[in-house]
Amino acid sequence: MRSHPHHHPAPDLLLAYAAGSLNEGASLLVATHLALCPHCRAEVTRLEEIGGALLEGTEQVAVGDDLLAGVLARLDEPARPLIRMPDVTPRPPPAGMPLLPQPLRSYIGGDLDRVRWRLTIPGLHEAAVPCRGGSVKMMRIRAGMGMPRHTHNGDELTLVLAGGFSDADGHYLRGDFAATDPSIDHRPVADADGDCICIAFTDAPLRLTGRFLRWLNPILRT
Template sequence: MMEPLDHFLQAATMAPSHHPTEDLLLAYAAGGLDEAMSLVVATHLALCPRCRAEVTRLEAVGGALIDDLAPAALGAGTLEAVLARLDEPSHDPIPLPVARRRPAGPAPVLPEPLRSYVGGDIDRIGWSRTIPGLEEADIVCGDRRRSRVRMMRIRGGMGMPRHTHHGNELTLVLAGGFADETGHFLRGDLAVTDPSIDHRPVADDDGDCICLAVTDAPLRLTGRFLRLLNPFLRL
C-alpha cells in the first residue's frame, strides 16, 4: 500500500483532471462570484496551470472589449454616485496566485490563497468530528448567510451518506482522493454538483481525503433512513 506522504507527492505532480465549468471561470474572471466561490476557484487555479491560462485569456479578452468601447458622456451626479459606491463590499475575484521561489522543506498541503484564510498549513486547522470518519472545520469567508465554507477530512475508505443538494456545491481535493458516480477526484480536482446530482462520495483507501467545500444551500440526504435527518441538517 502506498504511504500517505508518497500518495500526496505523487498527486502533487499530476495536473488536475476535473475543472470548473466555463461559466464558472468566466464569472470568476469578470468578478461575478462571491468571496466563498472565488476562494475555491482561486485555490484550484493555484494547482491547475490550464485554468490559470484560461482565466488570463478571459481577462485579456474582457480588457480588449472595454478598450474598444466608445467613450460616453458623464451625466449629472456621476461623481457622487461613484463616491457612494466606494463603501460597498467588493466582489472582485481573488487575485491569481503569484509564482514564488519554493521555500526549503516539504511542500504545503494548502496552497494560497487558502493558506492565508486558514492562517497557515493543514496543521493549523482545528478539526471537529461531525460523524464517525468525518471531521470538519469552518472557514470564515464572505457572507455566512449565503455560503458555507469548510474544510473536510474523510478517513481513508470511508463513504459519505448518500445525498443530493438544494443548491450548488464546489468541492476541491487538496490531499488524497475520493470517487463517486461522477468520477474519481485527486489533488487539484474540482467537483461541481447541483440538485441534479445524487451521489455517495467514498474516500480512497490509501489515506485521508482532505477537501475544501463551499455550499450555498443545505444538503439533502437521500438514503432510505438517513433522509429522516434532513430537518436537522445545517448549511
C-alpha cells in the same frame, strides 16, 4: 502520481471568476484550484484578455472636468494600500512545501496544522472557513469512508487537497474540482489509501437521501 488536475471548473465558473461576479466563497475554491492547475490559469488569462478587449471596445461616458485634476493631485500621496488584502496577520511561509496553496492558507491562517477540526459524523471532520457568500468548509473524510448519500438544494463545489474520492462521475485527486447541483444525487467514497481532505463550498444546505440517514439532516445543516 499525476501532477496536473483532470477535473476543472466549468467554463462559466471561470468566466464569472475572471469577470469578478463570482461570490467570495466560490472564488476561494476557484483561486485555490488555479494554484494547482496551469491549464485553468492560462484560461483565466485569456478570459481577462477578453475583459480587456470589452473594456477597450465599450462606449465612452464623459467624466467630470475636475476628475483628471483630482487624480493628478493624488499621484504624489504616500502610497497606502487601495485594494484590501485578507485581514489575517501574515505568517512566515511554513517550512517545506505547504499542503494548502494560497489563497487558502491566508483564510485558514496557516497550513493544515492550523485547521480546527470538529467531528461531524463518525469518520468525517469538518472546519468552517470564514468567508462571505455561501458556506465554505474544510472536510476530512476517513480513508475508505463513504459519505451519506445526498442531493443538493443548490450548487456544491468541492476541491480535493489530499487523498482522493470517487463518485459515479469519476475519481478525484489533489487539485481536482467537482461541481454538483440539485439534479445530482451522489455518494462520494474516500480512497482507501489515506484520509481525503477537501474544501467544499455550498450555497444551500445538502439534503440526505439515503433511507436511514434522513435523521442526520439537522446535524449537517449546522
